[in-house]
Amino acid sequence: MDDEPFIREAIDLAREAADNGNTPFGSLLVVDGEVVQRSRNTTVTESDITAHPELKLARWAARELDTEEREACTMYTSTEPCEMCATAIHYAGLGRVVFSVSTTALSERHGTPPGYTCRELIEAKGGSTAVEGPILEAEGLAVHDDSS
Numbered sequence: 270m271d272d273e274p275f276i277r278e279a280i281d282l283a284r285e286a287a288d289n290g291n292t293p294f295g296s297l298l299v300v301d302g303e304v305v306q307r308s309r310n311t312t313v314t315e316s317d318i319t320a321h322p323e324l325k326l327a328r329w330a331a332r333e334l335d336t337e338e339r340e341a342c343t344m345y346t347s348t349e350p351c352e353m354c355a356t357a358i359h360y361a362g363l364g365r366v367v368f369s370v371s372t373t374a375l376s377e378r379h380g381t382p383p384g385y386t387c388r389e390l391i392e393a394k395g396g397s398t399a400v401e402g403p404i405l406e407a408e409g410l411a412v413h414d415d416s417s
Contacts, residue, residue: 272367275299275345276404278307280369280412282322283347286310287416296322296346298330298363300338306330322346323354327361340364347409348375349402355387359396368402369409378413 275297282295286309294310306329308322323346330339343365344350349372350358358366366387376383385393388400403409 272345272401272404275304275343276347276367276369277408278304279345279347280405280409282307282309283409283412284415286322287412290314293412293416294322294346294348296326296344298326299343299345300334300341305334305342319353321351321354323350324357327354327357327363330363331361336362343367347412348372350387352385352390355385355390356394358387358398359391359394363398365399365401367404368400369405370413371403371406374403374406374410375413378410 279295279297283293286295287293291310291313297307298305306326308325310322311320312318326344330342339362342363344363346368348370349368350366372383372386391398391400
């Protein structure tokens, strides 16, 4: 399956989040090549520090998809999931995560410590979620630059 169209959609969702006054993060869930759910960051507009799209999608998947669907599911996200979201992805049992902007690139751009990567956290928890990226990182970083 070609990941780039889904990553571009995640970047578009991040742009929509920024256009609505939130920080630029967007994600979608894909099962068997079909988008089953989309989410944008709403931390500002919902006054909720946990309203990251990856966390919202992991929670949705845990409620709405059965175990086999979650294992077959890929989360495409505009930026590598943070520690909170990576842990939720692990507990939801999602099969794969593909991201555009790496934690390292984003932290370098903002001059902040990088923290743990999604892969590091999932491996530390003994998880089996495949983590891939960065893909189209320059396009993903442009959304962060545009919203600064």
